Amino acid sequence: MISTQAWADAQRLWDFQLMHHELHPCDVVVGLGSHDLGVADRTATLFHGGLAPLIVFTGATSPTTRGKMPRGEAVHYRERAIELGVPASSILVEPHARNTGQNITFTRDLLRARGIEVASVLLVSKPYEERRANATARKLWPEVDVLSTSTLMSFTGYVNSIGDARLVVDMLVGAQQRLLIYPREGFMVEVDVPTEVRVAYERLCAEGFTSRIVGANAG
Structure with a gap:
């Protein structure tokens, strides 16, 4: 109790964690892996709303998600987004990150390796990690503008x-x-x-x- x-x-x-950013179109929307498929749902909604032309889902597994998402968080997120009508060609998967810092750096490196130039990022996390994810991205990916959002829920x-x-x-x-x-x-x-x-x-x-x-x- x-x-x-x-x-x-x-x-x-x-x-305090919610940042209430006013969203506008960005180069990429990044869904940070976790136990919560709501992140994938929110990311798909933003894609369909024209907020970004490309999605990156990032995340391996953790003790919390291993049973629920055995193929990895990013893979399950991708499958969920495709179910919601996002074209598979618009989704990249980063399947190795095991913490927020790796989510950011591995996503950054994946986009660079693909030759995709990014100046702005729309970061989707669980609601209670908006501010933490934003502060991490601003440290590890300082050359991009970062907007943060999450599932719209009390x-x-x-x-x-x-x-x-x-x-x-x-x-x-x-x-x-x-x-x-x-x-x-x-x-x-x-x-x-x-x-x-x-x-x-x-x-x-x-x-x-x-x-x-x-x-x-x-x-």
């Missing part, structure tokens, strides 16, 4: 769609921890984190929502 305070703190982290709606509230809160805490510690490791640009967000994060850690933090068997 998640307490009222913990739920409010998780909502605060959720709200926190409560997302929890209901996943069916595991504690897992979602644990992942929110893990994403927030990385925003705090990864800039000094050189993995992402520095992010200004408001005091109230830090306090919410610290309370959630104190209540044990820590299975996805670095050093706690994070996937």
Whole structure:
């Protein structure tokens, strides 16, 4: 059972992660692999809406996705997008990345190897990782403009769609921890984190929502 305070703190982290970028057409839309097929759905919607002429899906597997997506996250995303009417010829697959940094660098390198010039990227992630993914891309792919987006869903709606509230809160805490510690490791640009967000994060850690933090068997 998640307490009222913990739920409010998780909502605060959720709200902070969402960047509310005003979207416009970009050279490529990149779907970051995860357990959530909603990323593939959102990417397909953006493609059909004319926001980019090319999709890259990136991701191998993790302990979370190995059973659900045995052929790899990017491959399953591609299959989902094709089901949704995206032409196979408009999709590239990067099947090796196992973390957000690799998602960015391997996608960048794949496009360069194909001779595809990119000046702008539309980055699609899970809702609770928009800001983390954006900060990572700005560090590792600084020559491109990056817009971030995710499935258009409320926190409560997302929890209901996943069916595991504690897992979602644990992942929110893990994403927030990385925003705090990864800039000094050189993995992402520095992010200004408001005091109230830090306090919410610290309370959630104190209540044990820590299975996805670095050093706690994070996937």
